[in-house]
């Protein structure tokens with residue numbers, strides 16, 4: 248059924264259609280509307296789950312951990328500081344192979360404290376063993392949640408669905424909310440192979456010493472490496488059943504003959520597609536690679552989809568300080584020993600809710616045709632704010648745009 | 661002063677605790693009293709480490725360990741899940757942790773669990789130090805005890821603070837049952853665990869357990885030291901149901917000991933006993949015991 252809905256309300260609605268047995272979350276902007284909506288659905292009897300109000304995110308995550316280990320389909324949601332506070336538990340949930348699903352309403356992390364959108368929070372947790380999916384719009388966020396439960400439970404790997412805070416959580420969109428039957432058809436009841444019960448006592452979370460720890464970590468790695476097949480299959484099945492395009496792990500847009508490829512994830516892609524449409528009309532051979540899943544990281548796929556490009560610009564709302572955008576580094580890793588390697592540049596955009604305008608994207612795109620260096624660039628830096636900071640730098644010009652692999656000078660051998 | 665070993669089916673032998681470990685004996689007593697139809701959420705700490713080295717486990721009941729500070733939250737999740745899945749009849753939920761996991765790092769989770777009113781028995785094995793990591797101070801370390809992070813030195817007398825009053829904190833949260841117990845009196849533990857599990861709602865039992873290496877005692881002295889703590893008045897054993905004290909363990913006249921006699925049994929107080937200022941320090945500790953004796957009416961006979 249199509250309706251105009253706020254992103255958070257739509258997600259809450261879809262989550263309740265997934266029939267979680269236990270829901271527990273702790274409020275934090277911009278995730279709050281999701282929890283509040285779930286509370287209302289619960290109070291109206293539409294969400295028939297144990298609904299727990301935890302005293303912190305650490306506990307919220309621990310509560311869904313305990314619930315999931317008992318055999319309950321379990322859901323939580325958070326943002327930013329909340330996600331960081333959960334970190335310890337996030338590793339634990341993944342290490343114990345519990346198929347929890349979580350919404351991350353992406354937000355910048357402190358300090359400085361900032362409630363607005365970027366993706367530093369979830370990207371900082373890329374190594375905690377959760378599958379990470381990024382939604383472009385509210386419809387996709389809704390569809391991803393249904394798939395997330397299915398993927399998590401099929402693989403026994405937890406899944407976080409990342410949606411840009413405010414940009415998606417607080418925007419009104421027309422969304423097609425599936426019926427209960429449609430959801431049920433894609434998502435069968437949770438049937439875990441083992442769980443806590445006196446009928447068949449198991450010990451979960453035991454200590455592994457140097458003799459066994461590494462093997463258990465390797466098995467987690469293997470499970471994650473095997474995940475792309477399931478993610479792709481579920482995406483295909485969902486697409487077939489709903490008729491809505493999904494896109495698996497990586498979704499190309501106008502990529503066929505593209506010399507320049509822009510790569511990104513999340514809500515930025517909408518604007519990027521508009522810009523690319525215009526540039527195509529103007530004759531520029533440019534395309535987009537939309538990243539839907541960052542973990543597992545589809546390295547070969549990245550290689551195959553990008554190897555024919557002359558240059559790649561990765562636009563992302565996060566940074567590994569002192570290096571570059573996180574996704575960009577990872578994409579570089581797809582080209583070790585490749586016969587053909589595009590020039591890859593990292594563009595840091597939209598941190599802490601900074602607007603990313605069509606013009607910014609257009610300028611990046613055009614610069615890629617004109618300048619073939621591999622660089623790390625901060626887009627839209629406000630020089631007044633720089634001058635007001637306590638830690639003023641004498642010269643930051645080079646920092647705004649850094650050439651990361653300068654060409655050898657003439658005469659160098 | 662021998663104590664009958666509890667024959668255990670549910671927490672098997674073969675764990676790797678120290679000889680004379682008070683916590684191991686207490687845990688075995690608890691699980692035997694609770695029976696097989698339980699699910700346990702265990703915090704990080706000695707008990708978790710010495711019972712579950714992968715791929716072996718000493719537990720014959722469903723058991724989960726997650727982290728140091730979240731046993732109460734994990735147990736909350738288990739309890740809610742059992743209700744949501746209509747499996748509440750299947751098992752009672754027990755959370756267990758050390759004094760550090762309860763009084764310090766797990767305090768928020770403990771409070772949340774009590775406040776939400778889950779049907780959970782929370783057992784704190786109070787070894788009065790972080791045993792697992794090498795006997796550092798916790799919020800339940802007693803006044804003037806030497807620990808590895810509150811060492812006695814030229815300028816210090818060991819731990820400078822009194823035990824945090826966790827049972828009162830639990831009572832003030834509205835816990836339906838709050839009791840203290842001691843591994844020196846295992847039958848009392850059994851009775852209290854059974855009683856707690858017969859009530860629905862949040863329950864808290866704090867069991868005083870000597871730690872052989874942490875307190876500097878001989879491994880055969882665990883029970884004697886535990887009993888001396890009780891009989892000095894430093895560790896009052898009581899039961900509180902819905903806020904009312906319904907019973908205390910009286911100190912028998914011929915078993916009563918001074919705090920000095922109790923302290924003499926353990927190396928962690930040796931600096932106090934040796935020092936010229938010792939008398940004054942012991943007086944302060946004795947006054948804590950005296951206050952307990954008065955508050956809980958520990959002397960005299962049961963009516």
Ligand SMILES: Cc1ncc(C[n+]2csc(CCOP(=O)(O)OP(=O)(O)O)c2C)c(N)n1
Pocket residue numbers: 683704705706707728729757758759760761762785787789790791792793798
């Ligand atoms: C977040 C975190 N901080 C610190 C530790 C290290 N640590 C593990 S167990 C422990 C102390 C346990 O003491 P207690 O709760 O009293 O239990 P005991 O070992 O005495 O039974 C500490 C400090 C940890 N595992 N996790």
